Amino acid sequence: MVGTAASTPGYLRKHGTPASIADLASHRCLVYMHGGQSVPWSLAGPDGNIARPELAHRLGFDDIDTIAAAAIRGAGLVNVPLWLVREPLDQGTLVRVLPQASVIRTPLHLVWPRTRFLPHKLSVTIDLLVEAIPGVLALD
Numbered sequence: 001m002v003g004t005a006a007s008t009p010g011y012l013r014k015h016g017t018p019a020s021i022a023d024l025a026s027h028r029c030l031v032y033m034h035g036g037q038s039v040p041w042s043l044a045g046p047d048g049n050i051a052r053p054e055l056a057h058r059l060g061f062d063d064i065d066t067i068a069a070a071a072i073r074g075a076g077l078v079n080v081p082l083w084l085v086r087e088p089l090d091q092g093t094l095v096r097v098l099p100q101a102s103v104i105r106t107p108l109h110l111v112w113p114r115t116r117f118l119p120h121k122l123s124v125t126i127d128l129l130v131e132a133i134p135g136v137l138a139l140d
Contacts, residue, residue, distance in 0.1 A: 005043070005101070006085055006094040007077045018077070021051045021101050028058040028076030030067050041079040043101040051101070108133065 011028075018024055021043055031038040038060050040052040058076050061067050068085050071078040072093055078085075088094040110126055112118075 003079055004082045004085065004089070005041070005077060005079045005097045006089065007071060007097060008074045008093065009095055011074045011076060012095060012097070018097055021045060021053050021098065024053045024055055024077065024098075026056075029055040030070050030076045030078045031055060031057040031060045032064060032067060033060040033062045043079075043098065045101060 015027060018027055024041070029041075031041075033039070038055070038057055041055065043051050043053070045051040059070060061070070064080050064084060067078050068080050068088075070076070071080075071085075072088055077097060082089075085094050089096060110129060112122060112126075
């Protein structure tokens with residue numbers, strides 16, 4: 001699964017566009033919370049090494065849909081799965097930031113109970129997902 005960092009054109013006009021990963025420290029970042037802790041952003045730096053910048057986050061939520069919705073309303077910068085914000089990006093509601101700092105790809109797994117015989121409806125569902133997901137997650 002591919003993620004992206006983004007914000008609204010209005011936020012970027014008002015607060016500026018970060019030019020580097022280090023610039024994120026001075027921005028309003030919206031973060032994913034898990035167990036009361038913010039989950040760090042993982043970005044590939046210019047040297048290819050993984051960077052996990054310190055973020056002075058403005059808001060944190062335990063729901064990525066809520067994070068994306070807050071960003072669309074101009075609350076700050078987000079780092080969310082690309083599939084979640086593809087439409088707002090295509091419409092110009094959101095703008096990708098730090099495209100040179102590619103967001104780390106996260107593996108996506110299908111998990112089902114171990115069974116001797118795979119039910120037909122599960123087999124069909126798996127086949128449909130395997131066919132559809134690459135197009136949904138594609139960068140272009």
